[in-house]
Amino acid sequence: MHTFPKLHNATWPGIVGKGPDSEPILSLDTMLELTAGAEVNGITFDGVDLGLFEQHVNLDADDQEIQALADKISGFGLEVGSLVAPIWGGPALGSASEQAFFLEQVRKSCRFGQKLRQIGIRPGGVIRIDSASSPEQWATDPQGNTQKIADTFRRACDIAAEYGETLAAEGEVCWGGMHSWKTMLETLEAVDRPNLGFQADMSHTLLYLLGTNRPEDRILPPDFDWSDRDTLQEALQTLTATLRPWTVDFHVAQNDGTVYGTGSHDKTGRHCLPTDPAGKLDIVHDAGYWLRDEKGQLTKAFRHICWDGCMFPNEVMQRQQTWNDILAVMIQVREAHGWSEA
Template identity: 55%
Template sequence: MLDLTAKADVGGVKFDGIDLFLYNPHTDIDISDDGIKALAAKIKAKGLVVGSVVAPVWFDAAAGGDTAARANWVTHVRKAIRIAKKLRELGVRPYGVVRIDSATGVTAWDKDPKGTTKLIAQSFREAGKIAKDNGERLAAEGEICWGGMHSWKHMVNLLELTAMPKVVGFQADMSHTHLYTLGANAEAHRIVPKNYHYEPAEFHKAMTKLTAALRPWTIDFHVAQNDGSTYGSGSHEKTGRHCLATDPKGKLNIARDSGYWLRDGKGKVTKKMKHICWDGCMFSNEVLMKQQTWNDILAAMIEVRTNHGWVG
């Protein structure tokens, strides 16, 4: 994957770096200091840097679970913060956040919405204090499969309850947040009308309302494409389906619609994001091993930067 990233080229423009998933077989969450040094050297040798890192907060953990699950959740975030900080100290990570989510299913959350949200906020605050002490920030990725985060209103409520705006914020993924407008896992919070067929005026109205609520909390951004469908796998509840950058079924105009997040309500670039990342992990190995896949993604990201980037 590092080779495919490093080899991607569009008119002489290349990727600046990568975000890291801190879980085997990618990067072990319990990696040693020497292992982190070796990883940093390997990434640097490819001419790349590291941006955000993903804390593996699932499996034996849940921010809204029982005492043991919550403790495990905080432990996984603490370990991710350690790696992120070390990479920063090694000079290979100039920006980025630690990505989190509630790791609590919507079905479980539904049994006690207020109580579970309170526990999730408590876990977020505990991890937030660790992040703050280590010079890091946490960003909750808004996916419709995570309880307490499965609608735009629930997400805003959770962030407000956590009440650490300078440390714990929102990671906006273009695919997942698109599903927020459709009320995919929370019909009561649907923004678009029921007979919606992606009419430009309705789409604009929905995205404007969505981003007005969540943009102030947004500290990390995923460029992505989505066709309006959802999928679920195993214990992973219904969530947004990522599409290839060139997918003809994609409902988003990536270069244009990223502006809803990267510009304020008056159209001015917010300058809050120092890097943007492509999130599109739901592809087959066959597709991911094609260099053209990576070049197409890079081309889409260049368009986003051209339209909404900044220098300073």
């Protein structure tokens, strides 16, 4: 049995797409209990990736509060990996004051991450960001707005470097400047900093193939038949050859080829259960396009992988079997594309 990459679950699906105009938020304790309760043939999740959202975490916590959070998580037998910076409310391509808000949230998140590393509960992982703006905002001035995003991201990288952190820009069709594989690449190249990489989520990146929110960048043909696995695999190879070299964080996920949004979250890749018959991906096989290079060799570019199940109904999320099924496919991904260390 391989021991790497470590298997993590995300905590933010208890928040994203929930709230007053949707279903109730699930507490951090609930997400930790469900994660720690999952078990398949004696194997459990190794850790969680943590959304630094006020409904779960006090971003301004002092050292004592952060220690208490670490003790809580370790009490469930879990470690911490990547963190999500709550940068929404300050678009990276916005005004000076909006950019200042964005950067301050990055600073607070990096400080939080550094403290967790110093405590010893966070052996690795990145700080996830996005542009906090819509494709429509970006489209008012594509070239100029890409440069604004890149400038804000460069300053964010400077901040992250002060804390020994790496940033990962999330590829998702609802974020301006990263809403297609080509605009994502252009943004990464414009930033050109060693501590900024790409976060790939199998659900979100599937929509890159369809040109969702940017039809001119579609890779699959307009009349694509999902039963044509050969064409799908060629498209995945094209996509991953471009973005894999930038990838520093990875989410295992499933998608049925549609967009979806609940609560205040804009429509994006629909996260499906691994057992969903409508899922378009062969999860275990297709994860290999991100975890292996073009020669089929393991990249070992990150030491943990995470499941992101945003916007599942609460009734589904609160069933322990849901997380057992998710853990089972995560184990299969590790056995197919993992490694062990002495």
